[in-house]
Amino acid sequence: MTIAFDHSYARDLPGTYLRATPDVAPAPRLLALNRPLTDALGLTLTDAEAADWFSGARLPPGADPIAQAYAGHQFGGFSPQLGDGRAHLLGEILTPSGRFDLQLKGSGRTPFSRGGDGKAAIGPMLREYLISEAMHALGIPTTRALAVVATGEEIWRETKLPGAVLARVAASHLRVGTFQFFAARGDQANVKAVADYAIARHYPDLAQADAPYLDFLDAVIAAQVRLVAQWMGVGFIHGVMNTDNMAISGETIDYGPCAFMEGYAPGTVFSSIDHQGRYAYANQPLILGWNLARLAETLVPLLDANPEKAVEIANDRLSGIAGRYRAEWLAVMRRKLGLVGDDKDDAPLADDLMTAMEGADWTLTFRRLTDEAALRPLFSDFSKMEAWLPRWRARAGEGAAQRVSQANPAVIPRNHQVEAALTAATNGDMAPFHALLSAIQKPFTEAEPYMLPAPTGFGQYVTFCGT
């Protein structure tokens, strides 16, 4: 099997990356291979080839690995140089459904590694595999995991851990931070080159538009607003919405300390390093707007020859984000609530549910809306919900039960299940991982015990960036 790679990024954007070679994994062992995805990509490779190619043990023929440059605002502070410090882009695969990047993550040091070791442990790589597959199964745009291969190497985090490489597939790895890298250096030629590349790759219809860069900004705003509204619908908390972790394609990218919220609380934060709650559940739409403003800043010189006018144009688009987000969120909520058509009272109905369901399990509350007996035990105080339900029933009408169960998952990757699967995998037992993976790949199929919230003894869940 050979992969027919193309290398448009390397070809079209000289000066935006550095050559780098993945480390050779000493004893690659395939832990997970995404067969539905290899099939979709037209890759008919063997397990042995997958173990070699997706660990860096042996590069697939035609791969031409590079590390991409990018910058980023991390927790609000600007780092002018980040870049792929532990990832290698092998190339792009052309398929009937488009062009996809194939990237290795955890594959060794690159010129962008700074003090890091360029490696990853199997826990975090399997975590990205699980959560990104869950997102995909939920219909939310995301990069996808192709394989996780244990390298046979031990790496140091707080303790010694088995190392692994994740192979992932993405519509592209262009980030808000890609634009920032060049804008911060005053390299306007490369900002334009990256914008032209992004337009050609993701929004080709815009190339002929009268104002392609403004339309491009609009298109990215639309894609990311839609994405975050979908995150909010399933209770997903990304955890590190730094500008280098926001993809221009509108896919969810860079799964680190992310997790799904269980009991609904707007201030929910899982990441151990997010002390201020910058990336808390309810802050995600606001941070989205902030990140998009950082993208807009890089595009200002392309919007109009007159700088004042350019800023005015950009600000006009940015000021529309809150309203656009609200409309997308309401669309998500209408779907979750099984509401057909638009009614002026849908917004207060959805808002009042948010107040009524505080503390109750996010996923199961929606799933059980039509079954009051099953709903009640999710609440410590059912009174607000009891008042809300008749309003909803009156609006939802006939067929609501079916619409609700089609729109609301039964199974999400529950934190305690994810932890149990990753701990077992780190200790050499992949069975819980594969069992959980098959449950989350069919999220609308009820499957005990994967539907149940964490037992009370599980305590407050904390996730780590040491990924």
Ligand code: AMP
């Ligand atoms: P992340 O938090 O994974 O989005 O990464 C933020 C930045 O840190 C990126 O530039 C990564 O390439 C870099 N980075 C993260 N972990 C490592 C590591 N183990 N070695 C080198 N660079 C890393």
Ligand code: MG
């Ligand atoms: Mg990142």
